Amino acid sequence: MIREICRDVKLLKRKSVPATVHDTDVIQDLRDTLRANRERCVGMAANMIGVSKRIIIFSSGMLDVVMVNPKITAKSGAFQTEESCLSLTGVRKCRRWEQITVEYLDSSFQPKTGKFSGFTAQIIQHECDHLEGIII
16 A cells, blocks of 8 residues: 655654564555655655564665664775755755665565675665654
């Protein structure tokens, strides 16, 4: 189901709780909502649709990648950049890492580890910040 984008700063500042296999409906809602907002959005966290669960999704070429309970375990190459967010108005400065390693569960709840760089790493960091209640 396509969900409304949350703009409630109180909810967005709340730390998300771990997701479980009972949250598959949230994954599908994130898929649907990202598809509906594709022209202006490359990634989403569950709290952006009003659900405080540790789930993110992002576009990677033609695929949408779901990460359940993601944890950034390594990072290198700090840089300063500016980002916008579908839940917020305007552009904000932030610090990101050029390369990251992430441990997560895929949409089938199978454990994965991935290394990401460039813009994809930046998207993942932005969405993981959402899970921590960090608003850029």
